[in-house]
Amino acid sequence: MSEFLAMGGHGFYIWTSFGVTALFMVVEVIVVKRSRRTVLKQLARLARANMRRSQGSQGQ
Amino acid sequence: MGFKNTIAWYHFSSPKNFYPLAGRLIPWFWGAAIVLLTVGLYMSFFVAPTDYKQGESYRIIFVHVPAAWMSMFIYLVMAGYAIIGLAWKLRMAEMMASALAPTGAMFTFLALWTGAFWGKPTWGTYWVWDARLTSELILLFLYIGYMSLQSAIDDPRRASRASALLAIVGVINLPIIYWSVKWWNTLHQGASVSPTMAPKMASIMLTTMLIMSVAFWMYTIAVVLMRARRVILERERQTTWVMEMVSGESRAGSGK
Numbered sequence: 001m002s003e004f005l006a007m008g009g010h011g012f013y014i015w016t017s018f019g020v021t022a023l024f025m026v027v028e029v030i031v032v033k034r035s036r037r038t039v040l041k042q043l044a045r046l047a048r049a050n051m052r053r054s055q056g057s058q059g060q
Numbered sequence: 061m062g063f064k065n066t067i068a069w070y071h072f073s074s075p076k077n078f079y080p081l082a083g084r085l086i087p088w089f090w091g092a093a094i095v096l097l098t099v100g101l102y103m104s105f106f107v108a109p110t111d112y113k114q115g116e117s118y119r120i121i122f123v124h125v126p127a128a129w130m131s132m133f134i135y136l137v138m139a140g141y142a143i144i145g146l147a148w149k150l151r152m153a154e155m156m157a158s159a160l161a162p163t164g165a166m167f168t169f170l171a172l173w174t175g176a177f178w179g180k181p182t183w184g185t186y187w188v189w190d191a192r193l194t195s196e197l198i199l200l201f202l203y204i205g206y207m208s209l210q211s212a213i214d215d216p217r218r219a220s221r222a223s224a225l226l227a228i229v230g231v232i233n234l235p236i237i238y239w240s241v242k243w244w245n246t247l248h249q250g251a252s253v254s255p256t257m258a259p260k261m262a263s264i265m266l267t268t269m270l271i272m273s274v275a276f277w278m279y280t281i282a283v284v285l286m287r288a289r290r291v292i293l294e295r296e297r298q299t300t301w302v303m304e305m306v307s308g309e310s311r312a313g314s315g316k
């Protein structure tokens with residue numbers, strides 16, 4: 001196992017390359033998902049506000 | 061067939077129809093990406109043999125080359141959408157171009173990053189100002205410039221038009237990157253794979269690299285479609301279909 005991780009002395013370079021690539025790809029997906037949720041929340045708030053306005057003053 | 065295709069193009073070039081289509085396609089691209097990444101990573105470390113000259117460090121090629129290819133392909137596709145958006149004023153094409161940029165920038169950075177960590181054990185340095193590395197760095201700046209220009213202009217249509225021009229002018233950098241290793245005497249090696257020559261590497265290494273490349277493609281399509289859906293929501297928020305969909309979802313109580 002440790003021999004595998006050492007990669008014949010090149011472990012640092014290999015794992016930094018693969019690790020950062022994997023990290024970026026995972027983080028990108030999380031960021032996209034999160035920003036989508038934020039936009040949906042904003043839009044839902046807007047939609048509720050519009051609905052309240054169109055229903056007159058019966059909302060809270 | 062041509063007629064039917066034209067209809068389909070028209071149909072899905074409208075954000076309203078594109079949105080649900082993208083939603084249905086995304087899981088398939090994720091599935092393909094995950095399967096291919098698993099196979100590709102397994103082959104990268106357990107199947108591909110040690111290189112007789114470079115030892116193990118050459119394995120960085122399995123992320124470096126796919127990332128570098130993606131950085132250029134994505135730019136080309138982005139510029140293509142930018143041209144379509146400019147010429148036909150297609151909103152969906154404009155939105156696709158802007159959805160592609162962050163992923164393209166990410167792969168450009170990763171190509172540079174993995175290149176640096178491959179260069180250190182092979183050339184003895186993380187960075188040199190050779191033509192290949194410098195033109196790839198310029199590509200990163202082009203992506204960053206494209207995204208900053210877009211976020212600097214408030215009106216989305218004007219922002220698309222201005223950034224599309226930048227993207228199109230920047231295409232000139234792509235052949236420079238691609239042929240830099242031929243035109244100049246670079247420290248970077250020549251092309252490992254080219255359409256005109258037999259590949260200069262063992263076929264198992266080539267296969268692994270190609271699997272990783274297709275995996276990165278699938279990943280890119282999946283994540284770009286996800287981003288495109290967000291861009292649609294933002295830019296089409298005044299349309300009835302977005303409002304109806306959002307209020308329908310919030311009434312159903314799911315904020316997802």
